[in-house]
Amino acid sequence: MAVALVGLPGAGKSAVGKRLAQRLQLPFIDSDDLIERRIGCSIRDYFEREGEQSFRDLEQEVIADLAAAPRGIVSTGGGSVLREANRRQLREHFHVIYLRSSPEDLFRRLRHDVKRPLLQVADPLGRLHELYAARDPLYRETAHDVVETGRPTVAMLVNIIVMQLELAGLIAPGTGSDPQV
Numbered sequence: 001m002a003v004a005l006v007g008l009p010g011a012g013k014s015a016v017g018k019r020l021a022q023r024l025q026l027p028f029i030d031s032d033d034l035i036e037r038r039i040g041c042s043i044r045d046y047f048e049r050e051g052e053q054s055f056r057d058l059e060q061e062v063i064a065d066l067a068a069a070p071r072g073i074v075s076t077g078g079g080s081v082l083r084e085a086n087r088r089q090l091r092e093h094f095h096v097i098y099l100r101s102s103p104e105d106l107f108r109r110l111r112h113d114v115k116r117p118l119l120q121v122a123d124p125l126g127r128l129h130e131l132y133a134a135r136d137p138l139y140r141e142t143a144h145d146v147v148e149t150g151r152p153t154v155a156m157l158v159n160i161i162v163m164q165l166e167l168a169g170l171i172a173p174g175t176g177s178d179p180q181v
Ligand SMILES: Nc1ncnc2c1ncn2[C@@H]1O[C@H](COP(=O)(O)OP(=O)(O)O)[C@@H](O)[C@H]1O
Pocket: 007, 008, 009, 010, 011, 012, 013, 014, 015, 016, 075, 109, 110, 149, 150, 151, 152, 153, 154, 157
């Protein structure tokens, strides 16, 4: 069973993905970490030096590699759904979950962020609205499930996803039982 989390920057793909992986005792894989290991610098620096298209090429290579041996809980980069080839690879080889968040919630979570190159602009909320408008349909096209992230905490989102995976027959009931209960 392999799950890929998609959604805008700040949707909780890393935070939720890590806890979900712990809960299901599966490896957690962050595709942006894999890219940073390949390039040997931060994604933000790489964007500045080489530009977005070059980053997207690398991203596509990493997604193709992951799809060739799907495993664990994968946190994808927010733009990984932009290319049709990536959307197909993700949908065919992973159970894809879209963590949907409003631009306002994302802005609240990321207002002090300095790592995400696309948000280092004068009006990050405006940029989040643009990204949402362009990408929400692509996340929906790629995903098998959509989970609303506005109100629930990270722990609650993990519970919701475990329940959905059980209902979909992807994990046996009780596999992800909450150790605190
Ligand atoms: N549902 C949530 N409620 C409150 N804070 C959240 C939620 N999801 C994520 N966060 C916080 O928002 C920030 C961005 O989350 P992160 O997992 O890095 O997003 P992504 O990997 O999708 O870009 C982190 O500080 C994280 O703890």
